[in-house]
Amino acid sequence: MSQTADEQTKALIAFYSRSGVTEALANAVAEGARAAGAEVRLRRAREVVPPEVMAKAKGWREQAEAMNARYEAPTEADAEWADAIVFGTPTRFGSVASELKAYIDGLGGLWAQGKLNGKAGSVFGTTSTPHGGNESTLISLYNPMAHLGLVIVPLGYADPAMYKAGTPYGASAVSFNEAKPPTDDDLEVARFQGRRVAFVARALKAARITETKQGQADQVGQESRS
Numbered sequence: 001m002s003q004t005a006d007e008q009t010k011a012l013i014a015f016y017s018r019s020g021v022t023e024a025l026a027n028a029v030a031e032g033a034r035a036a037g038a039e040v041r042l043r044r045a046r047e048v049v050p051p052e053v054m055a056k057a058k059g060w061r062e063q064a065e066a067m068n069a070r071y072e073a074p075t076e077a078d079a080e081w082a083d084a085i086v087f088g089t090p091t092r093f094g095s096v097a098s099e100l101k102a103y104i105d106g107l108g109g110l111w112a113q114g115k116l117n118g119k120a121g122s123v124f125g126t127t128s129t130p131h132g133g134n135e136s137t138l139i140s141l142y143n144p145m146a147h148l149g150l151v152i153v154p155l156g157y158a159d160p161a162m163y164k165a166g167t168p169y170g171a172s173a174v175s176f177n178e179a180k181p182p183t184d185d186d187l188e189v190a191r192f193q194g195r196r197v198a199f200v201a202r203a204l205k206a207a208r209i210t211e212t213k214q215g216q217a218d219q220v221g222q223e224s225r226s
C-alpha cells in the first residue's frame with residue numbers, strides 16, 4: 001500500500017543487547033516492519049554501569065563499543081516520532097535489562113503529556129536457557145507499556161511461524177549461554193512481529209488522522225452555521 005511521507009508508519013525499535021543475540025532479533029523485526037512499509041529507527045540503549053563493572057565481564061566493553069558505532073542511543077524524540085515502539089531485551093533474572101528500563105523510565109516527560117497514548121507497542125527478548133524467563137520478561141514489559149498508554153500488540157498464533165518458534169507475547173531466542181544466534185524460525189517470528197506491529201500502527205494512525213479530519217470538518221460545519 002502506498003503511503004505519503006506524512007502518513008508513512010514510523011517504527012522505533014529500542015533494544016539492549018550485550019552479546020548480539022537480541023540485536024539479531026531487532027534487525028529481523030526491523031526487516032519485517034520495513035517490508036510492511038514502515039520507516040524504522042533502530043536504537044541501542046546504552047550501559048548504565050561504570051567502566052570498572054563492565055571490565056569484569058570479558059568482551060562487554062568491546063562489544064558495546066562495536067554496537068554503539070552501529071546504532072544511536074534511543075531518545076525521547078525517537079519515541080515521540082514513532083507510531084510504533086518496539087522494545088527488545090535480553091533477560092536479566094527473568095525480567096527486563098536495566099539498560100532498556102533506564103530508557104523507558106526516561107519517557108516520563110512524554111507520559112506526563114500523554115504523548116505516547118495510542119501508539120502501538122510490542123516487545124521481544126532473549127534468554128540463555130529455554131525456560132530461563134523469556135515469557136516472564138516479555139510480560140513484565142507489558143506493565144510499563146500499559147502505563148505509557150501504548151496499544152499492546154502481541155503475536156498470538158496469527159502466523160504459521162508461531163507454531164515453530166517465538167511466544168504469543170513476542171519474538172524470542174535462546175542463546176544457550178554462548179551467544180548462539182537466533183534460529184531461522186526465531187527470525188521468521190521476529191519478521192512477522194515487525195510486519196504485524198507496523199500494520200497495527202498504520203491502522204491506529206489512519207484512525208487518528210480520520211478522527212482529526214472529522215473533528216476539523218465538524219468545527220467548520222459549526223462555524224459556517226454560526
Ligand SMILES: Cc1cc2nc3c(=O)[nH]c(=O)nc-3n(C[C@H](O)[C@H](O)[C@H](O)COP(=O)(O)O)c2cc1C
Nearest residue numbers: 017018019020021022090091093094127128129132
Ligand atoms: C545479570 C544477568 C542475568 C541474566 N539472567 C538470565 C535469566 O534469568 N535467564 C536466562 O535464561 N538468561 C539470563 N541471562 C543471560 C542472557 O539473558 C542471555 O544470554 C541473552 O540471550 C543475551 O542476549 P544478548 O546477546 O542480546 O546480550 C542473564 C545474563 C546476565 C548478564
